[in-house]
Amino acid sequence: MTLKDRHGAFISLTDTPGELAVKDNICVQGFMCTASSKLLENYEPPYTATAVQKLQKQGLTVMGKTSCDEFACGSTGTHTSLANPRNPLDEKRVPGGSSSGSAIAVKDGLVRYAIGSDTGGSVRCPATFCQIVGYRPSYGQISRYGLMDMCMSFDTIGTLTRNVDDAIYLITGMSGKDDKDLTTMNSVDVKETPGLAGKRLVAFRQILESCDPGIREKFNEATEKAKLHVDVIDFPEIHKSIPTYYMIVFAEFASAMQRFDGKFFGKNRELLGQEVKRRILLGTFISQKENKDKWYTQAINARKWFQQKFEAMFAKYDFVINPTMPSPAPLVGEITDPITEYSMDLGTIFPSLMMGPSISLPYQGMGIQLTGKRFSDSALLYSARDLEGAL
């Protein structure tokens, strides 16, 4: 079959038509699993991820594996030498990452459904830049068995779809306990629940202020249009969520990457890209005995602080609402330093810290994100469907 993959969505593709695209850091038997890295170009996994298996049982066929930032490290979607992902809406711009190919495949109509991984925004960021729906489930809602470890305590398998109904279909299908991922032991079934009516919404002034004025205007316009009442509160510490998150990511990532030394898995580590090498080196440094207390332990304590803060907040509010990304999709090559790239994640990181579900809806070139407390996936999905209708 001929398929017009004009924007670098796929790394491997079958000849048979299918409805599902899978990010290439999720194992599917019969496909290579490269994590978009030259290091793993030849890795053929002997098994299929639980989440994919569940969708296959529902009758979905995997059509191909999609490009992403190498080992899911990045927010532009372009940190890979195995594909050339571009934003379908404007080829001069990045598609967003790390699940870039999955967003492109859905936007270009190559598949109806796509799944990716979301550690700190990797599904919601490309969904925003490509103007589709991106869903990050609660941590522990969907089995990660078969998803390559990036930062194990934040990693989730999420969805990229044209609308909320398609997301509900995928999330319902993938949810549930799995003996092979013990963090799923409290997973809750997704059921139709009352939607947005009566839900109490809150926004953080510091996140709104970090956005481009144009994004802020659109955000206000959207909340007015949907007749949402939003309390805007101060949360100055939210800026600390970025170093908190990245310290933990670096340390866990360095551990996860330890196996790719060419002995059983992976080729020469010289093949790794700069961002991956940077994270391995930083992660090794901060998890060493003499540095651990100063960096890693502090970050773990800060995460605990954020979790308690959010728990108190969710006693008063149902959802946090904010623009998913602070600016429009950057031009390819525009972002040259990691700090600028990390700071783009301010709106998407806090759900990871408090393990809650988070969804991004497209609205006039930007993204509206709703976030709920852990295991409120049903309420969040059906509220998001209402919001989608109102926009």
Place this chain on the structure above:
Amino acid sequence: MKVGFELHVTPLTESKMYCDCPTKNAQPNLQVCPICTGQPGSKPMAPNETALRAGIKLAKALNCTLNESVSVMRKHYFYPDLPNNYQLTSEPFGENGSFNNVGITEIHFEEDPGQYDPKSGLVDLNRSGSPLLEVVTEPDIDSIEKARDFLEEFSALLGFLGISQKIKADTNVSINGGARVEVKNIGSISGALNAIQYEVNRQAKEGAVLETRHYDKDTMTTKPARLKETVADYRYMREPNLPRPRASLQAKNGSTTYSTT
């Protein structure tokens, strides 16, 4: 002389520590799955309950103070027989015991690595992920006789508890307050006693440096380890793929469960 042991006991179980693979003998690399071969994306399953039960029994018999719950840690090092390049090892679930007048520092559970043959360069992963109980003693032993007594009694205890009698005894030897030498690859009581005697003589002659040596049962001597086995920093980290807080080893009613709260 001062001697202490790190005793690795293989409890009798049907399956491995973190997966369902059987532990019985087979042709090389047949008793394996994505988990015990460390395939990218695989996660450990709940720790083997039979192994945990055996561990609690042993800890009680060694008069240890039991910790109610422990975390499973990643211990990072590079070795040919370790697919992940980290080993899952628990925090001590029993501490401060004593047995046969020898202090028991701690007992924890861990997973066995595979088997690496340096001559052929081949690795067999059938053993990879098999359960191990590690008992660490204080360096309280000051004679060959005491060492023999302790090991024989310990072995009899394992038999009595029905845990297994497969022991490997990493042996730490020092003399006259000198550096501690660790001797690995010892698979029998007589091996341990021979290794101690050899080390005492050797250290008296050559002096001792902090190092790991391997016992050769054919020549009854020890040789410096072929590969560097002492790592300065294992970068211990709680295994995030196992839920907090960890294996609950509540032994009140004799039951051992894996808590996911």
